[in-house]
Amino acid sequence: MFPAHRPRRLRRTAALRRLVSETSVRPRQLILPMFVREGASEPTPIASMPGVVQHTRDSLRKAAVEAVEAGVGGLMLFGVPEHKDATGSGAVDPNGVLNVALRDLRAELGDATVLMADTCLDEFTDHGHCGVLAEDGSVDNDATLRLYEEMAIAQADAGAHVLGPSGMMDGQIGALRAALDGAGHTDTVLFAYAVKYSSAFYGPFREAVRSSLTGDRKTYQQDPANAREALREVQLDLAEGADLVMVKPALPYLDVLRSVAEISEVPVGAYQISGEYAMIEAAAAHGWIDRQRAITETLTGIVRAGADMVLTYWAVEAARWFERE
Numbered sequence: 001m002f003p004a005h006r007p008r009r010l011r012r013t014a015a016l017r018r019l020v021s022e023t024s025v026r027p028r029q030l031i032l033p034m035f036v037r038e039g040a041s042e043p044t045p046i047a048s049m050p051g052v053v054q055h056t057r058d059s060l061r062k063a064a065v066e067a068v069e070a071g072v073g074g075l076m077l078f079g080v081p082e083h084k085d086a087t088g089s090g091a092v093d094p095n096g097v098l099n100v101a102l103r104d105l106r107a108e109l110g111d112a113t114v115l116m117a118d119t120c121l122d123e124f125t126d127h128g129h130c131g132v133l134a135e136d137g138s139v140d141n142d143a144t145l146r147l148y149e150e151m152a153i154a155q156a157d158a159g160a161h162v163l164g165p166s167g168m169m170d171g172q173i174g175a176l177r178a179a180l181d182g183a184g185h186t187d188t189v190l191f192a193y194a195v196k197y198s199s200a201f202y203g204p205f206r207e208a209v210r211s212s213l214t215g216d217r218k219t220y221q222q223d224p225a226n227a228r229e230a231l232r233e234v235q236l237d238l239a240e241g242a243d244l245v246m247v248k249p250a251l252p253y254l255d256v257l258r259s260v261a262e263i264s265e266v267p268v269g270a271y272q273i274s275g276e277y278a279m280i281e282a283a284a285a286h287g288w289i290d291r292q293r294a295i296t297e298t299l300t301g302i303v304r305a306g307a308d309m310v311l312t313y314w315a316v317e318a319a320r321w322f323e324r325e
């Protein structure tokens, strides 16, 4: 009798498939990235991210409560300031849009969710880079660290449980840990964007934060061709005190995510970024793919590859599709 081996046996009924299913995504694993725009009186839609908005202070509060009720594991906040300048001064200002929003949400939600903040300058600088520029126009690593330290303390003061340094400056985790500890914020968690590639898929995010970046981030973000340096970045961030590590983007880097999950001593997150969101939304809008199945398949793939947590703009909607515990 041929074939002797019949893997299809376990796929025959829905009950059999359910019994042997290896991966489930839970709402508590999903983190919702949110944008809050300074001075806005109405939520502003982001054209390249259908369904995602720049919130007002008020709409942010409501959406955050709704997300927590849906069971998401955390919220990651990005600020969109009204005025940008060369050093991103809105980032360190306690009255800057992001710090005000953190205070609002911490007051509203307390410890009922995990409140995270993007610790990076690109949303606040007029040139759109993640750090300050040296005279030759390059991004000055060590001068940027000093600003990140100030920004981190302002965010921790404002009530963030977790900081997400996403600027890919060398030494940023060590610098932030020391600065936070020095300011008495010994319990503030560092979620290191340890592995961050220079990706075309950040495109819609530029619109989301009204970025004016003209060049690229290739001198600080990683080359998509390279996997080895991802492991080095993770090892350095762990040595510097990272509590959590992230791989970003997600879908084009599942191999990297898997290798990171294998060596990491701390939980691993993956960021399904704006362009990953946009391409599925666009294809679904054309009727070319089944939207819910495509979203579920990508989230399952990211978790199967080794992510303990996933940042995704679909967090709230997807949380309603998945079983809670």
Ligand SMILES: NCc1[nH]cc(CCC(=O)O)c1CC(=O)O
Binding pocket: 118, 120, 121, 122, 123, 130, 166, 167, 201, 202, 203, 204, 205, 217, 272, 273, 274, 275
């Ligand atoms: N502050 C940097 C930052 N943090 C998250 C994103 C992108 C997120 C997304 O595209 O969804 C970026 C932009 C970048 O590095 O170019």
